[in-house]
Amino acid sequence: MQSAVELRTWPTAGAVPSARVFVAIVVLCTIASAAFASWLPLQVSIVTVFLFAGPHNWFELRYFLMRLPVRFGRSRNFFLTAFVGLGVLTLVYVSLPFIYNASTRSEEAWSTVIATWNTALIIWLSALIWLRSKQKSRTNWAWLIPVGLALCSLNWLGPNFFSLAIVYVHPLVALWFLDRHLRRTRPAWSRAYRRCLCLLPLVLVGMFWQLSQSESLADNNGLFWRITQHSGAEVLPQVSSHLLVSVHLFLEMLHYAVWIVALPLIGQAASRRFWNVKTVPVARHPKGFPRLVAAVFIVAFVAVAALWFGFSIDYATTRDVYFTIAIAHVLAEAPFLLRMI
Amino acid sequence: MKVLLFACCVVLFNAPLTSADLRPPTKPAEQKVSEPKYILHTGLEITTDPKAYEAKLQIPQSQLQNFRAALDGAPGNPTVVGGIAVSAPRTIIAGLLMFLAVSVAGVLLARSFGRTQKAIAAIVLVVMVLGAAAIITRGNAGPPGSYRWRNLPQALAKGESTTGGVDIEVVPDDQLSGRMRLIMPLKKQTAPGEE
Numbered sequence: 346m347q348s349a350v351e352l353r354t355w356p357t358a359g360a361v362p363s364a365r366v367f368v369a370i371v372v373l374c375t376i377a378s379a380a381f382a383s384w385l386p387l388q389v390s391i392v393t394v395f396l397f398a399g400p401h402n403w404f405e406l407r408y409f410l411m412r413l414p415v416r417f418g419r420s421r422n423f424f425l426t427a428f429v430g431l432g433v434l435t436l437v438y439v440s441l442p443f444i445y446n447a448s449t450r451s452e453e454a455w456s457t458v459i460a461t462w463n464t465a466l467i468i469w470l471s472a473l474i475w476l477r478s479k480q481k482s483r484t485n486w487a488w489l490i491p492v493g494l495a496l497c498s499l500n501w502l503g504p505n506f507f508s509l510a511i512v513y514v515h516p517l518v519a520l521w522f523l524d525r526h527l528r529r530t531r532p533a534w535s536r537a538y539r540r541c542l543c544l545l546p547l548v549l550v551g552m553f554w555q556l557s558q559s560e561s562l563a564d565n566n567g568l569f570w571r572i573t574q575h576s577g578a579e580v581l582p583q584v585s586s587h588l589l590v591s592v593h594l595f596l597e598m599l600h601y602a603v604w605i606v607a608l609p610l611i612g613q614a615a616s617r618r619f620w621n622v623k624t625v626p627v628a629r630h631p632k633g634f635p636r637l638v639a640a641v642f643i644v645a646f647v648a649v650a651a652l653w654f655g656f657s658i659d660y661a662t663t664r665d666v667y668f669t670i671a672i673a674h675v676l677a678e679a680p681f682l683l684r685m686i
Numbered sequence: 687m688k689v690l691l692f693a694c695c696v697v698l699f700n701a702p703l704t705s706a707d708l709r710p711p712t713k714p715a716e717q718k719v720s721e722p723k724y725i726l727h728t729g730l731e732i733t734t735d736p737k738a739y740e741a742k743l744q745i746p747q748s749q750l751q752n753f754r755a756a757l758d759g760a761p762g763n764p765t766v767v768g769g770i771a772v773s774a775p776r777t778i779i780a781g782l783l784m785f786l787a788v789s790v791a792g793v794l795l796a797r798s799f800g801r802t803q804k805a806i807a808a809i810v811l812v813v814m815v816l817g818a819a820a821i822i823t824r825g826n827a828g829p830p831g832s833y834r835w836r837n838l839p840q841a842l843a844k845g846e847s848t849t850g851g852v853d854i855e856v857v858p859d860d861q862l863s864g865r866m867r868l869i870m871p872l873k874k875q876t877a878p879g880e881e
Contacts, residue, residue, distance in 0.1 A: 494787035
């Protein structure tokens with residue numbers, strides 16, 4: 346079997362908690378995240394990003410490695426397209442600030458640059474979906490073509506809004522990963538989890554009702570200004586920046602909780618030995634790459650430590666650098682999520 | 687084919703509904719200096735204070751900056767709609783892509799003719815969502831502004847506050863003799879038995 350490793354094969358040990366415990370934890374985490382995000386959005390945002398941004402990337406990388414087949418086989422074109430697109434889009438995205446600083450172009454030209462990058466992203470995703478649909482003969486994903494074209498059209502109407510939508514939608518992708526993972530590993534929890542997801546729009550409506558009339562946050566220093574801008578305060582000036590930062594932080598907290606806590610803990614053996622290279626199929630397989638995987642783990646761990654060090658020295662600059670480079674993990678989620686659908 | 691015709695009809699008939707309640711676009715060339723100049727729409731709360739010695743007009747600092755920007759002719763805080771497609775090339779590209787999207791969707795819909803009812807339901811749903819979004823973003827969705835002010839006299843008599851929308855206009859000096867004027871959208875209430 347050359348496709349992604351079945352997660353059912355993970356060894357299980359110890360008592361399995363009931364679905365009720367799982368639901369209670371999910372509901373508690375959701376409500377607590379919303380409460381903290383609404384109460385002190387700027388302060389909690391700083392602490393959350395400092396503590397969890399790097400580790401969540403480490404766990405995400407490990408999860409992707411666990412889903413990577415030893416040999417690509419029939420999926421060769423899919424993974425080739427995924428990795429080439431990931432590399433090119435990330436490089437272009439990282440170079441955008443340099444282009445902006447170097448050029449004297451107008452705001453209109455800059456919007457066109459952003460719209461072009463967004464279009465390339467949609468084309469890349471469409472190509473991945475098309476390649477994936479070729480492997481799943483029973484499904485008809487043709488309707489995604491007009492959806493992709495419509496998204497491109499909306500992107501060209503408002504590139505900044507489209508980019509902001511990516512910022513808000515990306516945290517939700519983690520919830521989709523968890524859903525797919527639960528369906529494979531804990532079917533009994535899947536229904537309960539989906540019921541818990543119904544709580545999400547209710548919490549968001551509650552936050553909107555509570556914070557929409559609140560005063561905008563004081564962004565009188567560089568760091569606070571960066572946080573409010575990241576949440577879309579400039580793109581949506583009519584909306585209270587308190588609401589924007591709180592909603593974005595709430596979604597980010599859920600995102601981190603899924604990657605750092607939920608997904609590692611579902612596979613119980615992996616939860617106990619997540620540092621062990623041999624728990625990764627690509628390293629465990631006789632034809633695998635244990636040294637390469639170990640090197641990747643170590644480099645990623647050093648990067649996390651460097652990120653913490655950077656945050657300690659100059660939080661604002663490190664945050665800017667992190668959220669620019671972090672586009673790579675946003676993009677990397679797409680092919681691995683498609684492999685799970 | 688019937689489905690496509692139905693879809694076209696729904697979209698065409700939906701367009702005037704969504705834009706029926708829009709404020710007519712203001713033509714800068716026709717706007718004379720001697721006429722009132724609409725600046726922006728904002729919220730207003732009318733309340734009473736028995737301890738106050740003089741009537742007070744409190745304006746948020748951000749609103750004042752918006753007034754100043756509007757008077758100076760500079761763009762104040764842009765609206766959500768204002769940030770969309772201000773450039774002709776981007777609008778053309780967006781239009782072409784939307785045309786392609788609708789065309790491809792139409793072809794796919796025609797090919798799935800067997801599932802007509804589901805397709806019609808999907809079309810109606812999409813058009814309703816688009817229409818609602820258009821009304822909310824482009825039109826003044828909801829009851830007329832005067833609705834919120836209808837109980838103002840009673841509220842003032844009871845010492846309670848009333849909140850509603852207000853249009854800010856700048857008027858030439860000779861029309862107001864240097865005073866500010868607050869025009870409330872209230873109709874004269876007739877007593878029972880009075881014509």
